[in-house]
Amino acid sequence: MTASIDGPDLEFSGVTKIFSGRAVVRRVSLTVQPGEFIAVLGPSGSGKSTLLKIAAGFEFPDEGCILLRGKDVTTEPPYRRNVNTVFQSYALFPHMSVADNVAYGLRRKKVPQTEIAHKVKEALALVGLHRFWDNSPTTLSGGEQQRVALARALVNRPAVLLLDEPLSALDLKIRRRMQIELKRIHQEVGTTFLFVTHDQEEALVMADRIVVMREGALEQVGTAREIYDAPVTPFVADFVGELNWLDANASSGAAILSDGAQIKLPEASQHRRGPVRIGFRPEKMRLAPIDAVIGPQDNGVRATITSVTFQGPITTVDLRLTDGMIVRCQSSATDTIELPEKGGTVLCLWQIGSTLVFDASPTEQT
Numbered sequence: 001m002t003a004s005i006d007g008p009d010l011e012f013s014g015v016t017k018i019f020s021g022r023a024v025v026r027r028v029s030l031t032v033q034p035g036e037f038i039a040v041l042g043p044s045g046s047g048k049s050t051l052l053k054i055a056a057g058f059e060f061p062d063e064g065c066i067l068l069r070g071k072d073v074t075t076e077p078p079y080r081r082n083v084n085t086v087f088q089s090y091a092l093f094p095h096m097s098v099a100d101n102v103a104y105g106l107r108r109k110k111v112p113q114t115e116i117a118h119k120v121k122e123a124l125a126l127v128g129l130h131r132f133w134d135n136s137p138t139t140l141s142g143g144e145q146q147r148v149a150l151a152r153a154l155v156n157r158p159a160v161l162l163l164d165e166p167l168s169a170l171d172l173k174i175r176r177r178m179q180i181e182l183k184r185i186h187q188e189v190g191t192t193f194l195f196v197t198h199d200q201e202e203a204l205v206m207a208d209r210i211v212v213m214r215e216g217a218l219e220q221v222g223t224a225r226e227i228y229d230a231p232v233t234p235f236v237a238d239f240v241g242e243l244n245w246l247d248a249n250a251s252s253g254a255a256i257l258s259d260g261a262q263i264k265l266p267e268a269s270q271h272r273r274g275p276v277r278i279g280f281r282p283e284k285m286r287l288a289p290i291d292a293v294i295g296p297q298d299n300g301v302r303a304t305i306t307s308v309t310f311q312g313p314i315t316t317v318d319l320r321l322t323d324g325m326i327v328r329c330q331s332s333a334t335d336t337i338e339l340p341e342k343g344g345t346v347l348c349l350w351q352i353g354s355t356l357v358f359d360a361s362p363t364e365q366t
């Protein structure tokens with residue numbers, strides 16, 4: 001192993017990348033600490049792959065710089081950077097054995113044969129594929145092939161492993177298994193991971209911190225909890241999980257709906273005045289009889305049930321508020337045993353503390 005250096009493993013500092021006159025990565029600054037698992041999350045076209053390629057040296061920024069373990073590598077080619085990349089396509093050599101695929105980079109670096117054998121064995125054990133040493137990659141499943149690609153990328157212990165939607169080609173069940181597997185591998189090797197995905201669930205499950213990208217810029221950086229419970233913009237709130245939105249007018253610590261119903265605002269939003277968007281998550285809402293008392297910590301609005309959908313572990317109830325807005329309630333099946341029928345009128349309750357408040361302005365900036 002290289003001598004450990006204090007400070008971050010990877011830093012983007014004011015990185016901008018322009019393609020055909022358009023900035024596809026915009027002033028990105030991000031510091032990745034040793035051993036972190038960072039997920040870069042964003043919709044297709046938001047600049048995730050470009051950001052990763054800039055870290056790898058496959059693209060060069062128009063502005064800003066990249067530091068790897070404190071060293072400026074902005075203009076260095078990929079082979080001079082102590083990083084490796086795993087792509088969605090496995091890109092294994094079909095005519096070579098699994099072991100030779102993993103050994104490839106070490107051989108090119110002229111690492112002694114005995115050391116190669118030892119390292120390859122270790123890397124294949126890490127991904128649970130030591131049995132497949134002599135196999136051709138073509139005989140392996142998609143999940144197994146991706147694990148070979150992972151072993152190949154980790155065998156020379158890079159400072160940072162870059163992963164660009166590595167699980168996207170796998171079907172859902174295998175993908176879920178690989179998410180857990182990848183997390184275990186990360187913990188075992190302790191290498192810094194920068195993992196790109198457009199799948200919010202994948203990011204929530206896997207990452208220590210999530211970086212939400214939108215149109216080339218970082219919209220929010222935080223733990224899964226922070227991103228989910230305290231999104232800083234409506235974009236983040238909408239992109240990560242589902243949200244109910246209500247348009248309202250804020251004054252004196254409350255937001256008033258068009259029918260006069262009041263939503264109490266959380267402490268940090270008491271100062272709000274004028275048009276706002278109120279958000280709350282479907283699973284944070286519960287239904288109560290129409291004459292139930294609204295507790296001091298709760299918000300409550302009346303609504304009519306428009307549909308009830310049983311989905312096994314959860315039940316989804318769609319409701320229409322008296323002013324016409326639509327909201328959704330999701331709860332575990334056991335909570336909804338006494339669920340009123342479609343057409344019934346109920347009280348929708350959720351905690352003031354889980355009420356999100358944003359500006360109503362179309363720019364969506366808060």
Ligand SMILES: Nc1ncnc2c1ncn2[C@@H]1O[C@H](COP(=O)(O)OP(=O)(O)O)[C@@H](O)[C@H]1O
Pocket residue numbers: 019020024042043044045046047048049050051
């Ligand atoms: N080599 C390139 N030349 C021109 N435009 C590019 C190039 N690579 C990416 N883009 C554009 O940059 C934007 C971001 O692309 P990308 O980083 O691949 O996004 P993501 O990985 O988030 O889907 C897209 O609009 C894409 O079309």
Ligand SMILES: [Mg+2]
Pocket residue numbers: 048049050
């Ligand atoms: Mg991409």
